[in-house]
Amino acid sequence: MDWQGQKVAEQWMQILLLVSAAIAFVTGYLMGSFQLMVLIYAGGVVLTALIIVPNWPWFNRHPLNWLDPTEADKHPKPQPAVVSLNLEMALDYEFQPVRKLCEPFF
Amino acid sequence: MHSFVNRANVLLTLAVTILAIMCAAASISDTFNSPSPTATIEVANIHKFQKVSSGNDEIAMVLNISADLQSLFTWNTKQVFVFVAAEYETKKHVLNQLSLWDTIIESKEKAKFSVSISNKYRFTDQGSNLRGKEFNLTLHWHVMPKTGKMFADKIVLSGYRLPEQYKR
Numbered sequence: 001m002d003w004q005g006q007k008v009a010e011q012w013m014q015i016l017l018l019v020s021a022a023i024a025f026v027t028g029y030l031m032g033s034f035q036l037m038v039l040i041y042a043g044g045v046v047l048t049a050l051i052i053v054p055n056w057p058w059f060n061r062h063p064l065n066w067l068d069p070t071e072a073d074k075h076p077k078p079q080p081a082v083v084s085l086n087l088e089m090a091l092d093y094e095f096q097p098v099r100k101l102c103e104p105f106f
Numbered sequence: 107m108h109s110f111v112n113r114a115n116v117l118l119t120l121a122v123t124i125l126a127i128m129c130a131a132a133s134i135s136d137t138f139n140s141p142s143p144t145a146t147i148e149v150a151n152i153h154k155f156q157k158v159s160s161g162n163d164e165i166a167m168v169l170n171i172s173a174d175l176q177s178l179f180t181w182n183t184k185q186v187f188v189f190v191a192a193e194y195e196t197k198k199h200v201l202n203q204l205s206l207w208d209t210i211i212e213s214k215e216k217a218k219f220s221v222s223i224s225n226k227y228r229f230t231d232q233g234s235n236l237r238g239k240e241f242n243l244t245l246h247w248h249v250m251p252k253t254g255k256m257f258a259d260k261i262v263l264s265g266y267r268l269p270e271q272y273k274r
Contacts, residue, residue: 001107001108006107006108009113010107013120017120017121017124018124021124021125028132029132031181033181034132034181034252037128037132041124041125045117045121048117048121052113053110053113053117054110055110
């Protein structure tokens with residue numbers, strides 16, 4: 001369900017529930033039957049649930065348009081600089097703490 | 107409203123909230139009903155009036171009760187509890203109340219009735235004060251609604267008098 005669909009679904013849910021409540025109350029009062037009020041309202045709630053709760057296609061008519069990938073390519077993310085070291089330097093760098101640790105024994 | 111479960115949750119919450127408001131409104135609609143119940147009670151016969159071994163007075167009587175309580179019933183009424191109480195004054199207490207008979211009325215059709223009954227509960231006094239005693243018979247009722255506020259009221263019928271002599 002897209003953003004517009006969610007908004008419309010919420011509004012319609014409120015409208016349908018309030019209208020079915022009003023119809024149920026007035027009918028129940030005029031007919032003098034509490035049971036009738038509850039049944040009409042229950043029917044209204046079930047109907048509203050069927051209309052609102054499933055992800056129907058009419059709630060997906062406004063798909064969100066993402067930016068094109070080319071647009072993203074024009075503003076590339078800064079990459080971390082690649083540092084190249086030769087193996088010896090790298091090893092030297094790698095073992096420096098060990099050397100320091102072992103210094104008293106040399 | 108982004109997922110199936112979220113929509114179902116929002117719908118049920120709002121639906122139950124509105125249902126509670128409807129029930130409150132139904133209870134409020136009861137206050138617009140102004141009932142006009144009527145009742146007459148007649149003491150048909152006092153067939154036992156004696157002092158029992160404990161020293162208390164005890165009475166068995168036949169009452170003819172006819173009442174029309176149909177106007178108490180609204181669309182929000184579940185049932186009406188009715189009881190007949192004998193009320194009298196003694197030296198010790200200003201008000202003594204004894205329930206003699208009760209019933210539950212479950213529908214408007216049954217709310218207009220005329221019955222002849224002997225007292226369901228014992229008419230007994232602590233002591234022997236009942237000879238020649240004047241008493242009221244009061245029809246009390248409690249209206250129990252389907253939702254909301256309970257109502258209670260009564261009709262007081264006065265001018266009854268017990269006999270001066272014990273009777274077996």
